[in-house]
Amino acid sequence: MIGDILAFSNRNLPALLYHTHENPLMGSLVRVFCSVEFDTEAIDRALAREPDFQCFFPVNAAVRRKDLRILEPRPPQGRWARFPMFKAEGLSRDTWWLWDGDREWPYEGAVEAISDYPERESVNDTMMISLISKRCVSCIPK
Numbered sequence: 001m002i003g004d005i006l007a008f009s010n011r012n013l014p015a016l017l018y019h020t021h022e023n024p025l026m027g028s029l030v031r032v033f034c035s036v037e038f039d040t041e042a043i044d045r046a047l048a049r050e051p052d053f054q055c056f057f058p059v060n061a062a063v064r065r066k067d068l069r070i071l072e073p074r075p076p077q078g079r080w081a082r083f084p085m086f087k088a089e090g091l092s093r094d095t096w097w098l099w100d101g102d103r104e105w106p107y108e109g110a111v112e113a114i115s116d117y118p119e120r121e122s123v124n125d126t127m128m129i130s131l132i133s134k135r136c137v138s139c140i141p142k
Contacts (some may be wrong), residue, residue: 003075006030006059006068007038008129014139015132016046017068019059020076021083023101026122028059031080034136038071047074052135054084056122067125086120 006017014036021029031051035042062068083101090097096107099120107114123131 001073003073004059004063005043005071005074006063007071009066009069011129013129013132014136015052016043016071017057017059018047018051018074018076018080020080021101023056023083026056026120028057029083030055030057030059032132032135034132034139036139040072043072043074047080053131054118055128055131056120057128058124062125085117087114087117088120 002019002022004019006019007013007015014034016033016035016038017030018033019028019030023029031054033046033049034052035046059068063070086099086101087107088097088099088104089095090106094111096111096114097104098107098114098117
């Protein structure tokens with residue numbers, strides 16, 4: 001459900017997922033935070049910073065399959081209640097599109113100005129595991 005803080009159940013993946021929105025086109029928006037701790041204090045620390053990445057992921061299906069476990073509910077407030085602006089690469093390498101969850105339009109400014117925007121992507125469980133493994137490598141205990 002929207003507001004759930006989640007973690008993978010049977011894998012030792014160093015990440016917290018925060019389910020903040022549902023979009024009719026893309027599905028469940030999750031903000032992913034690299035973390036090896038999953039207690040309330042670790043969640044507080046994660047939510048005090050920017051997510052390591054954001055994407056759309058079939059949260060409800062993963063919970064039903066018991067791939068994800070719900071750690072605690074945190075209704076989105078403040079910055080987490082706002083839907084983020086996403087970018088998507090166009091057909092040519094130098095063309096970008098912006099999407100606010102409802103509308104999409106071509107972006108004609110400097111690419112550097114949108115470099116911090118998350119890319120609009122929807123991933124399955126295999127891709128999510130791969131993204132966490134690649135992007136959260138610094139959190140993996142050695």
